[in-house]
Amino acid sequence: MDFRAVVLPIGRYLVIIAAAMLIPAFADLAAGNPDWKVFAVSALCIGGAGLMVEAGLSGPTPDLKSRETFLLVNLAWFAFSGACAVPLWASGLHISYTDAFFEAASGLTTTGSTVLSGLDDLPPGILLWRSLTQWIGGLGIVVIGILLLPAMRIGGQQLFSIESSEKHVKPYGRVEHFVRRLLSLYLLITVACASLYFMAGMTAFEAINHAFTTVSTGGFSTRDSSMGGFDSLVIDWIAIAFMAISSLPFLFLINLAEGRRQLELQQVTWFFALAGVLTLIIFAVTRVNTGQGDFAQFTHAVFNVVSVMSTTGYATQDYLLWGSFALSFFFLITFIGGCNGSTAGGFKIFRIIILLSFIRSRLRLAVRPNRVSPAYFEGEIVRPSTIDSLLIFSILYAATAAIFGLVYAAFGLDFETALSASITALANVGPGIGPVIGPSGNFSSLPDMVKWLLSLEMILGRLEIIGGILILTPDFWRE
Template sequence: MNFRAIALPIGRLLVLISAMMIVPALADALAGNRDWQVFLVSSLVLGTAGLLTALAFRGEPPPSNFREAIIFVNAAWFAFSCAGAVPFVFSELGIGITDAFFESASGLTTTGSTILTGLETLPPGILLWRALLQWIGGIGVVAIGIWLLPGLRVGGSQLFALESSESSTKPYGHTWPFLVRLLALYAFLSITCAALYMLCGMTAFNAVIHSMTTVSTGGFSTSDQSFGQFPGVTVYWVASLFMHTSSLPFLYLIRSVEKPPAKRDTQVLLLLAIIFVASFGVFLAERYVVYDTPFHMFTLAVFNVVSVISTTGYAANDYLQFGPAVIGIFFVLTFLGGGGSGSTSGGFKMFRIAILANYLKCLLRKMVRPHRVLEPRYQGALVPNAVLEGILVFAVLYIGTFAGFAMIYFFLGLDLETALSASITALANVGPGVGDTIGPSGTFQTLPDTAKWCLAIEMILGRLEILAGILLLTVDFWRD
């Protein structure tokens, strides 16, 4: 195995991340905050380390096989989480390594869980860096979902091959044409979202921060109140639109722009149906607790539902105060996740639910008439056995990983509600959990350090669709 080939792209990407630190450094310098020196020194040190690594291994080919790709993506997420934590450690926040790594990992995985409070009083550099981590992480997640996960057969990119002659692992035949389209779409969504936020009354700073954390479905905000700091209803509908759009596969979005599909996509319709049903249920429960205009209550219901199911994690209000039924709705939504692989959202994802539902339907019909030949389909095309097996394996691992980490948190002293909620919100990369401690109005600050490290690992596992991380623990993976 060529570990030099793995180190080369990590070094190059480390240079890119260090360059991004110049942005918060400039923001703090303009605001007169001394943390600009922290960002500048961090950028120079990390950039030098990345440049030396890239120069030392220049000429090496990129990871050329599946094992090298798996090792690279695991090493990259851990290395970049460490790099992103450096400014937090040495800034005036006064937090330790554990909290800094947790915040950085939460940002890069676009989870949005935080240990910070008093966001309104934080310097602009820290707020910008948190948003940039999520924005960088969002585009990284899309790339992983399209190029790496098809090899695990748990991603969704293979489904595009069911409807075209193109290879699902190489959209448009080559990497560069698709990369240009991907970056253009990501930038367009970010700029458009920021512009609309400003039209809704946000300051330019807030608009930029929230556009980056909306399009990346990350959820970091500039206030402890999250979106509750913004008045009116228009801003909530804008946010809901972009959260929903970003939770759809970017490959699907690009192809929809270039050549609108002749038929509607199943995962998109399923996602919209769940959003409608859940929003209506939350709205009905909200009417008995909150005295407000029906339209405003429905707006908040839709916003909160889209925020959770897209795994963004914004909050307009403390929706957990609406009763056990609403708590149950949001707990289930946390499991589901957005449209599909190759999007910035996390969770189980709609395409897997659609395929498993069709598979279950086939099994039930076979039980009635055993001699019938029925195969699961998606968008009218047969689902290959390899893809179906991968999804079934993922489902088992998803539940098993959730339960395993929940038990760890319970044994570390968390109450059962918090342990279960913390596990699924980290695994699905949602952000806020359920309960007084880590709910929409709380933070993860008071959790034990061991629990924070476990949560950070679980966030990364969730971003790697679990299997990419678990493979490293198997003996066969390391055998030649």
């Protein structure tokens, strides 16, 4: 194990995080808020630590092998969450480091769960830092999802390797070239989103913050009432559009922007089809239960379905007030998630497609045992090894959600809160179900140990579970 290959990149990226802290420092300085000093000192300390790591491990850039990659991705999530928590902990919020770490982990993983209230009155630096952690985290998630997880062959991700597949190598060439393309597109979508928010009535500061958290499908807001605080159908539809766009594979978006042959169309089609069907279901049931069936209610239905499916977690209304069906409905769609290679979390659309195709093939074989009936994805046969990987992931996903839910219940949480907290953390959605952690609540009242475990679960969700479990096995450390 080459630990230098693991620690050196973490040191370099800590310097980038420290530089990002100067942005909220300037925002607070311009507003006359004393917390600018907190961000400046935090940037100095964390940036200094990163530079010390670089200086101490200077030399040729080491090669990352499989084990080093696994360990790097794991340690990076915890190291960066710990670093991003420092200014929140030292600021005028007067929160514990537990709460600060939870908020930072929720930001970087783009989960969007929060322990903070009174957002409307918080200083601009804190609000901007929360939004920045989600924007930075969203970009990192796409890079990890496209470049690293497929190479790790986790949960069927090997289908999306851009280095082993000829159809991807030709358009994108070297990894550095692809990352530049990705960053350019990510910035372009963010600027477009912020511009439209501003034209729709948000202030420039609100537009920038919400663009950061929309494009990253993170869901942090500058208001306690989230998007509902703006009371604007135009803003709602802008958010719907960009939440949906950010839930699509970024490889697909790059192809679309550059006029190349479209890839991964099946995921895109299924995402919009599922969103459309689910919207019609919840709108129809809500109309029957509440008698509300105007365009505004339809907008709320579309918004909340896309918000949960994209794992953004914004809210225009507390959908738990729509009746008992809505509670069960949104609880179930928390599992779905967006497309692979996007900023969205969750189980992912491609896994649903392959599992359904696999079930169909097994049913056909039950009727005609001699028939060859493989599972398909994007018109190609899915290898048995990929199916095995996906089935293992599915079992671990369900088991992880259940086990963590039981642990939370052991700490005194009611069943509804415990299970929904576990699922929303693992799927990186944000709000849970029920009066405590639902769209109108937050996570501040939960025990500290539960917050630490939820932070771990958020990170496990972004590590696709297996990536986090593997480093705990003896075989991983055996030379």
